[in-house]
Amino acid sequence: MTSLKGDQGTTRALNRRLILNEIRRQGPTSRARLAEQTGLSPAAITFVTTELLQEGLLIEKGERRPIPLDIHYSGHFVIGLKLMESRLEAVLTDLSTQILARTSLDLPDHQPETVARYAARAREELCQQSGVDAQKLLGVGMGLPGVIDAKSGICLLSGRFGWKDIPIARLISEHTQLPVWVDNDVNAFAVAERLFGSGKNTPNFVVVTVGRAIGSAIVMEGKLYRGRNGGAGEFGHTLSEYRGRKCECGRLGCLEAYASEHSLLRHFQEISPRHHNIQMEGLLKLIDRKNERILNVLEDAGSRLGRNLADMANLLNPDLIVLGGEGVRLGEAFFRPMRLAFRERAFDCVAEDLPIAIHDWGDDAWARGAAGLATEHFFDFEVQPSEGLENN
Incomplete structure (x- = not known):
């Protein structure tokens, strides 16, 4: 009793x-x-x-x-970390996730101990920049690609960094002496959207990010749906074409193999040999110049994304879809065919009046999203740190 x-x-x-x-x-x-x-x-x-x-x-x-x-947003502060392929992006924010200081640290490697040490270094630099007393920090939020057990703070699997069963929250907490919340990077972005973004007053919405990869996060009745072990939202690995292109995951025909920035770049390099060394900045310039080949690639990729989005909407019937990630810079050449394909495939009762919001994307958007993981604790007393010290 x-x-x-x-x-x-x-x-x-x-x-x-x-x-x-x-x-x-x-x-x-x-x-x-x-x-x-x-x-x-x-x-x-x-x-x-x-x-x-x-x-x-x-x-x-x-x-x-x-x-x-x-x-009292300005009376309390958190740190947000985003682990990238070659660096650690970090921001210090108030409770509204308003950025007060930012830093980017180049990493010598992806060893978990290295990441934890650089997290502590980022904390020192951010406090020095902002003038915020470290004693006023409530905690650290960290987002990274992969399957994360948010409750235990363990990275179960991140193919990009070669991690498996890594207690990354505990390691960062030991180095920063702060409570730590860790989650998949897209989940972290969705948490920030739920707190202060497009999903602030929307109980059911989906976030989809397009960039180096394609991911998604699902918010149902105001709560993030993580699935059985943190693996929910692998939208990039839903099927786009049966026995199609090989995806980085090793399977064939994944959406990510057609519509991620990485796959778009690789596909264009293949069909336009004289651009075999082109990188994203060059690709963006060709889009601005209305290069026919890249516009055709974007039309195909955008249409595929739209069809898969429609399948997701048909299944979940959300109130809102939020699109983010570095891929927003591809612009209307990508998103116009996406919208058309979405409207063609989604059921009328699902597609009617369903807003699709395209989120403006800055270099520190991922880290700001991660700060939301720590900020969430302030608004939800059931959200315990993945690992860390008790708050006073």
């Missing part, structure tokens, strides 16, 4: 989460409005908000009556 103390503690945590998330979604909100929106009694609102004000988690904003309450 659960103790009364346990019941009170659970109720307190639920009420705190309810109030914080209502203010996050709506912005500065009066106590009376919070009672109306949450269904809590005025007495419960007063008790919880007084506690949150005393802890410095809420602030009173303005002098007009009734005085609105807002989250």
Whole structure:
């Protein structure tokens, strides 16, 4: 039988989460409005908000009556890390994931110990840049490609880095002396979108990223769906063509073998021998010049992406699809055929009025998404760190 103390503690945590998330979604909100929106009694609102004000988690904003309450975003800070092929991208943000400092560290190798050491170095550089006292850091979020057990902080498999069963959260926590949350990089991006982006007021949405690879994340009823062992969202390895091109995963016909930036580049190099050494920057210039061959490649790839997106939408019936990743720079030559193919294949009741948002993409978007993993803890008291020290 659960103790009364346990019941009170659970109720307190639920009420705190309810109030914080209502203010996050709506912005500065009066106590009376919070009672109306949450269904809590005025007495419960007063008790919880007084506690949150005393802890410095809420602030009173303005002098007009009734005085609105807002989250004290600038009073707490987190670090976001994105492990890339040759470097570690890092940002320091406030609780709104507003970037206050950034750094990029070249890695000599991908050994887990090396990554953990460079994470600690990034923490030092970011605090020095921003002037933020390290004691005010709530934790570290890290996103990386692969299958991640977010609860234990173990990278079960990352083919890109040759990792298997690596306790990366524990290693980073030991070096940074902070709680650490680790997840697949696309999941991390989706968490940030759920907190402060396009999915802020949308309970069911899908994020798809196009870049070096193709990935996805699924948010259902406001919660990230990770699957049995963290492997949900391998959208790039859904079938595009039976017995088609060989994918990096070793299988044939995966969407990623046709529509990722890496595959687009390789395919264009094959069909245009004089461009056999071209890289993405050169490819983008050819797109701007309306080169017919690359436009044909993009039309085929965009159409394939659109058809697979339609299959996903038919299956999940989301409220929103968010597209991100470095591939957004391919522009309308890629996304126009994608939209057309999507509308042709998706069921009318699914496609009708379904928004597809294309996310502006910057160099630090991945790391900012990772910061959302740590920020999420502030708004969801059930999200325990993958590994790390207890918060005071």
